[in-house]
Amino acid sequence: MTDGRQPYDEDDRILAGEYALGLLTPEEVTRFEARLVQEPELRALYAAWAEDFVGMTDGIAEVTPPPNLLSRIEARIFGAAAKPSLMQRLGLGWVSGSLAAAAVAVVIGLNAGLFDTGPSAPADPAYVAQIAAEDGSLIVQAAYDADNGELYLRRDVGGAASGRALELWLIAGDNAPVSLGVLPETQAGSLTIPEGLRAQLAGGVLAISDEPPGGSPTGVATGAVLAIGPVSPT
Amino acid sequence: MTPDAIEEQIARTATGDRAAFGVLYSATSAKLFGVALRVLNDRSEAEEVLQEVYVKVWHNADRYRANGLSPMTWLITIARNSAIDRLRKRREGQVGLGAAEAVADAAPGPEALVVQGSEREKLVGCFAELEEGRAAAVRRAYLQGESYAELAAAFDVPLNTMRTWLRRSLLKLKECLTR
Numbered sequence: 001m002t003d004g005r006q007p008y009d010e011d012d013r014i015l016a017g018e019y020a021l022g023l024l025t026p027e028e029v030t031r032f033e034a035r036l037v038q039e040p041e042l043r044a045l046y047a048a049w050a051e052d053f054v055g056m057t058d059g060i061a062e063v064t065p066p067p068n069l070l071s072r073i074e075a076r077i078f079g080a081a082a083k084p085s086l087m088q089r090l091g092l093g094w095v096s097g098s099l100a101a102a103a104v105a106v107v108i109g110l111n112a113g114l115f116d117t118g119p120s121a122p123a124d125p126a127y128v129a130q131i132a133a134e135d136g137s138l139i140v141q142a143a144y145d146a147d148n149g150e151l152y153l154r155r156d157v158g159g160a161a162s163g164r165a166l167e168l169w170l171i172a173g174d175n176a177p178v179s180l181g182v183l184p185e186t187q188a189g190s191l192t193i194p195e196g197l198r199a200q201l202a203g204g205v206l207a208i209s210d211e212p213p214g215g216s217p218t219g220v221a222t223g224a225v226l227a228i229g230p231v232s233p234t
Numbered sequence: 235m236t237p238d239a240i241e242e243q244i245a246r247t248a249t250g251d252r253a254a255f256g257v258l259y260s261a262t263s264a265k266l267f268g269v270a271l272r273v274l275n276d277r278s279e280a281e282e283v284l285q286e287v288y289v290k291v292w293h294n295a296d297r298y299r300a301n302g303l304s305p306m307t308w309l310i311t312i313a314r315n316s317a318i319d320r321l322r323k324r325r326e327g328q329v330g331l332g333a334a335e336a337v338a339d340a341a342p343g344p345e346a347l348v349v350q351g352s353e354r355e356k357l358v359g360c361f362a363e364l365e366e367g368r369a370a371a372v373r374r375a376y377l378q379g380e381s382y383a384e385l386a387a388a389f390d391v392p393l394n395t396m397r398t399w400l401r402r403s404l405l406k407l408k409e410c411l412t413r
Contacts, residue, residue, distance in 0.1 A: 017404040021375040047302040053376050054307045055357035060272045062264035070259050073288045
């Protein structure tokens with residue numbers, strides 16, 4: 001690509017090719033990348049090889065990834081922002097700060113066909129949430145029916161460890177986390193939200209922790225916080 | 235989706251546009267998944283790699299412009315490198331690949347232009363001009379992440395011979411591709 005105009009060093013041309021193929025030693029890689037930042041010509045040599053070599057993938061057939069993969073990716077990206085502070089809150093209790101604002105910033109869009117299986121989920125939920133682990137290893141969809149106070153839950157990915165239970169928590173405003181109960185062992189199920197807590201769902205955050213069977217004996221989360229997700233209006 | 239349209243979605247993704255990110259994923263994930271599957275030959279590992287790839291894409295979309303690659307090359311290279319990295323973790327004592335596709339730089343290099351598809355077709359012809367086995371070594375390095383030592387063992391030649399072969403092949407290949 002550069003030829004004729006810029007007769008570049010032959011060794012660098014080879015080096016850029018070896019780098020693009022991944023044939024350099026760790027030391028060579030470090031040296032090459034340090035130069036790469038400084039030298040546009042070297043970047044051009046690398047870019048030309050990258051374009052050339054990618055031709056080797058032309059014959060590789062496309063394969064559609066599983067349908068839930070994008071939501072797992074989104075959970076990793078968008079679920080991560082609020083996690084540390086919320087985990088701190090659950091694990092350590094009160095931590096002041098504009099957590100509500102942080103929670104609003106990580107609202108995750110949900111697809112319309114969310115509750116196509118499981119118990120009779122609300123056709124028109126007042127609130128929904130995706131409660132997801134940062135690494136996508138646990139993803140639970142939630143939808144709240146304001147008419148009967150039921151929170152419908154569907155586990156899309158992951159589940160409780162053997163001999164353990166998953167407990168659902170509501171964090172509303174600056175209040176301490178309140179248990180909403182142990183998640184049903186079935187993939188889909190529902191929990192009744194106590195009347196006194198229903199008004200607090202709006203703007204709240206749902207979290208799932210790892211607990212002994214039957215849930216935390218103390219009323220506060222005793223195990224690791226596995227997943228979180230903000231509650232958003234539909 | 236055309237290269238321009240993919241570039242547009244990458245540019246929007248760089249501004250934090252989640253809808254554009256979703257569009258980008260829909261348009262490109264099947265190709266990238268195919269590449270990861272080809273390298274890893276393991277579905278769950280390929281799924282894991284594909285997640286890593288798009289997390290990287292989200293975080294590095296603002297750097298795309300600076301690296302001078304065409305949009306699909308950028309995406310496929312991230313996918314290929316991530317898959318090779320994982321493959322090498324399976325094997326022992328191997329270094330991960332470099333991160334040049336994510337190197338940031340304010341000023342685009344002189345070659346920051348889109349390479350046309352015809353160049354890719356040339357690759358096949360130029361591979362054919364290499365001596366027997368040499369093209370296969372380049373392919374194995376690219377698609378299986380094999381090191382010089384592994385290639386030398388596979389082709390039953392001394393390490394330095396393999397290194398010399400491959401470097402000469404790269405020069406020949408480039409000479410052919412640029413004529």
